[in-house]
Amino acid sequence: LLFLSETGGKDRRSGLILTIPLCLEQTSMDELSVTLDYLLSIPSEKCKARGFTVIVDGRKSQWNVVKTVVLMLQNVVPAEVSLVCVVKPDEFWDKKVTHFCFWKEKDRLGFEVILVSANKLTRYIEPCQLTEDFGGTLTYDHMDWLNKRLVFEKFTKESTSLLDELALINNGSDKGAQQEKERSIDLNFLPSVDPETVLQTGHELLSELQQRRFNGSDGGVSWSPMDDELLAQPQVMKLLDSLREQYTRYQEVCRQRSKRTQLEEIQQKVMQVVNWLEGPGSEQLRTQWGIGDSIRASQALQQKHEEIESQHSEWFAVYVELNQQIAALLNAGDEEDLVELKALQQQLSDVCYRQASQLEFRQNLLQAALEFHSVAQDLSQQLDGLLGMLCVDVAPADGASIQQTLKLLEEKLKSVDLGLQGLREKGQSLLDQISNQASWAYGKDVTIENKENVDHIQGVMEDMQLRKQRCEDMVDVRRLKMLQMVQLFKCEEDAAQAVEWLSELLDALLKTHIRLGDDAQETKVLLEKHRKFVDVAQSTYDYGRQLLQATVVLCQSLRCTSRSSGDTLPRLNRVWKQFTVTSEERVHRLETAVAFHSTAEKILQECPEQPEAFNEMDQFDEIEAVGKSLLDRLTVPVVYPDGSEQYFGSPSDMASAAEHIREKMKLVSLKKQQLRQPEATTPES
Numbered sequence: 001l002l003f004l005s006e007t008g009g010k011d012r013r014s015g016l017i018l019t020i021p022l023c024l025e026q027t028s029m030d031e032l033s034v035t036l037d038y039l040l041s042i043p044s045e046k047c048k049a050r051g052f053t054v055i056v057d058g059r060k061s062q063w064n065v066v067k068t069v070v071l072m073l074q075n076v077v078p079a080e081v082s083l084v085c086v087v088k089p090d091e092f093w094d095k096k097v098t099h100f101c102f103w104k105e106k107d108r109l110g111f112e113v114i115l116v117s118a119n120k121l122t123r124y125i126e127p128c129q130l131t132e133d134f135g136g137t138l139t140y141d142h143m144d145w146l147n148k149r150l151v152f153e154k155f156t157k158e159s160t161s162l163l164d165e166l167a168l169i170n171n172g173s174d175k176g177a178q179q180e181k182e183r184s185i186d187l188n189f190l191p192s193v194d195p196e197t198v199l200q201t202g203h204e205l206l207s208e209l210q211q212r213r214f215n216g217s218d219g220g221v222s223w224s225p226m227d228d229e230l231l232a233q234p235q236v237m238k239l240l241d242s243l244r245e246q247y248t249r250y251q252e253v254c255r256q257r258s259k260r261t262q263l264e265e266i267q268q269k270v271m272q273v274v275n276w277l278e279g280p281g282s283e284q285l286r287t288q289w290g291i292g293d294s295i296r297a298s299q300a301l302q303q304k305h306e307e308i309e310s311q312h313s314e315w316f317a318v319y320v321e322l323n324q325q326i327a328a329l330l331n332a333g334d335e336e337d338l339v340e341l342k343a344l345q346q347q348l349s350d351v352c353y354r355q356a357s358q359l360e361f362r363q364n365l366l367q368a369a370l371e372f373h374s375v376a377q378d379l380s381q382q383l384d385g386l387l388g389m390l391c392v393d394v395a396p397a398d399g400a401s402i403q404q405t406l407k408l409l410e411e412k413l414k415s416v417d418l419g420l421q422g423l424r425e426k427g428q429s430l431l432d433q434i435s436n437q438a439s440w441a442y443g444k445d446v447t448i449e450n451k452e453n454v455d456h457i458q459g460v461m462e463d464m465q466l467r468k469q470r471c472e473d474m475v476d477v478r479r480l481k482m483l484q485m486v487q488l489f490k491c492e493e494d495a496a497q498a499v500e501w502l503s504e505l506l507d508a509l510l511k512t513h514i515r516l517g518d519d520a521q522e523t524k525v526l527l528e529k530h531r532k533f534v535d536v537a538q539s540t541y542d543y544g545r546q547l548l549q550a551t552v553v554l555c556q557s558l559r560c561t562s563r564s565s566g567d568t569l570p571r572l573n574r575v576w577k578q579f580t581v582t583s584e585e586r587v588h589r590l591e592t593a594v595a596f597h598s599t600a601e602k603i604l605q606e607c608p609e610q611p612e613a614f615n616e617m618d619q620f621d622e623i624e625a626v627g628k629s630l631l632d633r634l635t636v637p638v639v640y641p642d643g644s645e646q647y648f649g650s651p652s653d654m655a656s657a658a659e660h661i662r663e664k665m666k667l668v669s670l671k672k673q674q675l676r677q678p679e680a681t682t683p684e685s
Contacts, residue, residue, distance in 0.1 A: 011053040011125050015082060016043060018054045019131075020069060022061035029072055036076050051082035053125065055134070059089045059118065070113055081111040085124060087134070088115050151205050152236065158198050159239045165191045166246035170253055195247045202240045209233050263329070263337060269322055270348050273315050277355045281315070284308045285358050291369035291430070291453050295377060298370040305366055309359055319352045365433050372426040376460050379419035383467045386412045390474045402489065406482045413475050420468050427461050481558065488554040491547045492568065498544030499572050505537045506579045510638075513586055514649035516630075516657050520597035527590040534583050541576045548572065578640050585638050586648070592630045593661075599623045600664050603671055620672045627665040634658050 011017060018039065020032070040048070054073060058066040066086055073081055116124070121134050130136020169191070210233065288305065292298035326345045330338065389409065434453050513530065517523030548569050600623055634654050637645035648654065 010129050011083065013050060013053075013082065015051040015053055016047060017125065017129060018052050019057065020054060021057040021133075022065055022069065029068060032069065033072060033076055036073075040076075040080060048080050052080050054081055054084045055121070055125075056084060056086045057133070058086055073111070083124065084111055084113040085121060086113060086115050087118050087121065090117070148205070148208065151201070155198065155201050155205055156235065156239065158193050159202060159243055162191055162193055162195060162198055163239070163242055163246055166195070166243075166250045170246060170249045191250075195243065195250065199240065199243055199247065202236055202243065206233065206236045206240065209236065259329070259332075259337070262325070263340070266322055266325055266329075267344060269318060270344050273318055273322070273348060274351045276315055277312075277351050281308075281312055281355055282358075284311075285355075285362060288362060289450075289453075291365065291434075291456075292373065293456055295370065295373045298366060298373055302363075302366045302370065305359075305362055309363070312355065312359060316352060316356070319348060322348060361433075361436075365430075368426070368430045368433055372423070372430050372457065372460075375419065375423045375426050376464065379416065379423055379464055380467075382412065382416050382419055383464070383471055386416060386471050387467075387474070390471065390478055402482050402486050406479065406486075409475060409478065409482075413472065416468055416471065420464055423461060423464055427457050430457055484554055484558055488551055488558065491551045491554065495544050495547035495551065495568050495572070498540050498547065499568060499575060501540045502537060502544065502572065502575045502579060505533070505540065506575060506582060509533070509579065509582050509586065510646055510648055512649075514653045514657065516589060516593040516661070517597065518660065520594055520601055523590055523593045523597055527587070527594065530583070530586055530590060537576075537579055537583070541572065541579075544568075544572045574642070578646075581640055582638050582646070585633075589630065589633055592626060592633065596623065596626045596630055596661065597664070599626065600668050603668055620668065623668055624665065627661055627668075630661055631658050634661075 018036075040052075056066060056069055070084055070086065073084060114124070118134050121130060122136075125136075127136045129138055131138050131140045285308070288301070288308070290301060292301050323345065326341050326348075329341055330345075386409075389412065431454060434450055434457075513526075513533070515526060517526050599619065603619060603623065634648075634657060637647045639645050
């Protein structure tokens with residue numbers, strides 16, 4: 001019974017051939033009946049109208065089984081069967097057994113039954129319509145047909161069930177399309193089988209059936225296909241068309257449902273974001289209006305604000321994701337949802353941007369406050385340093401250190417000026433931001449909070465201005481004092497320099513002003529130069545005295561005692577007295593030398609013919625006395641008031657000057673002798 005089949009062959013009337021192979025084993029008539037019913041249900045009514053030719057292969061069975069099968073055909077398909085060919089074995093059944101005449105029972109059976117050998121079947125059926133088992137050439141693979149039939153049955157069952165389910169889903173969606181917008185869709189209402197899988201199975205089955213129309217390639221055996229209706233190609237194609245149509249509608253329904261579900265989820269998430277930002281998020285910002293009164297307080301407020309920003313960032317991330325989803329839906333271009341999507345997008349964007357602007361405004365305000373307090377702290381430290389410097393008494397060592405201290409003081413004051421200017425700029429910027437703070441207050445009156453902030457900022461700037469003004473006043477006093485000290489040191493240094501200059505003049509007088517001249521004219525020139533030299537020394541002394549008087553006035557103004565003027569004045573007076581004594585000695589020597597040279601030159605220039613000029617010998621005695629006196633002064637040191645002594649020049653210098661005077665005294669003495677000789681000879685003559 002397993003091989004009971006329709007081979008696809010046809011008889012001479014174009015009726016289908018039904019083959020019933022029997023075997024030696026017991027044959028179940030019930031199973032045979034069911035199988036026949038199934039096989040006869042496959043062809044169309046048109047095909048059935050042409051009748052069947054049934055081949056009962058009894059070559060491997062008993063006669064009584066064959067007889068039972070033939071009689072059973074009467075009950076199962078009497079109208080459709082036109083001819084029954086019973087293939088007998090080579091060794092015919094016993095005549096007694098086969099005495100039953102089927103032809104006499106034709107009217108009762110409703111069809112003709114013939115007993116025929118396998119090699120005689122070609123008398124009734126063309127060889128090309130018989131399989132190889134009956135000597136024909138029809139290629140037929142029963143297992144292949146059975147497998148294909150099972151696939152077809154499975155496909156038919158699944159596709160029919162799927163069509164019903166899809167139709168139910170699609171029709172229900174069409175009827176309740178409007179209601180689905182107002183209620184949640186049951187996403188569990190899905191087909192029991194995967195439509196894609198069923199469609200793929202149908203396409204593969206149809207492709208296999210259609211491929212059987214052509215001969216095999218590469219030398220394969222040709223295969224004659226069954227009738228198109230028998231192979232169910234039209235049913236498969238019809239089912240596939242219906243499935244595609246319903247599946248396309250189902251996909252659209254799913255897409256609409258998915259879109260609606262996605263839209264509802266987006267709407268729900270949008271409201272969550274909006275409700276949080278306008279609720280807890282806005283409340284957090286409403287409570288944060290202070291700017292702090294120091295760097296530490298501003299930093300604490302910044303840390304608190306960062307925590308608030310962190311919470312907002314999580315919702316902003318949701319906003320970005322939702323905005324992308326809404327943009328994707330808008331790009332899909334469904335007209336019915338565009339207005340709703342754009343409204344959601346606009347609402348979400350407005351709330352998020354407004355909240356982000358408030359966060360940014362708050363962050364900028366706190367940053368400006370931190371910068372203001374930082375500048376204020378730096379300025380306060382600069383003022384403290386400047387005040388500390390001004391509170392320390394000035395005790396410099398010299399004028400250079402005073403100048404350096406004064407320069408440092410000016411630099412600190414300039415730095416304070418720049419710091420105060422920077423504080424004013426930061427404060428004004430902060431005040432401008434605070435004045436704009438009311439626009440973000442969500443209707444809350446922030447006048448009190450702003451007034452406290454404004455009063456604090458203005459108070460800090462006013463306090464710094466007062467401190468800076470006090471420091472400026474102290475700097476002015478300190479600057480005047482330091483300038484006076486610079487002048488004092490300068491006077492003391494110049495006075496000490498005057499003493500040095502006067503000492504140098506004294507030293508030059510003693511060491512270089514030693515010549516007395518070779519004649520009266522030269523000595524007079526030296527005397528004139530000496531007077532000018534004394535004038536220079538007098539000016540130097542007067543300059544030193546004036547400087548020392550100025551130091552006394554400055555010391556009285558500064559209420560301090562000069563460290564150097566106390567010994568400078570005695571030194572100046574001492575050097576000046578020494579110079580005066582030395583100068584007087586120099587003048588006396590030069591004047592004596594002028595008298596000596598003048599008298600000597602007068603005597604030496606007198607002519608011998610005028611002896612009356614030398615009547616008086618007192619002139620010779622006088623010049624000798626002057627010369628001896630001058631020589632004596634050259635050997636005597638200059639004695640200062642303090643008892644100290646100092647010689648003019650070196651001994652060799654003095655010896656040279658004395659030698660010149662002696663030479664001239666010898667000439668005068670020789671002249672005297674010459675004048676005396678004529679007097680001695682005159683009486684004798």
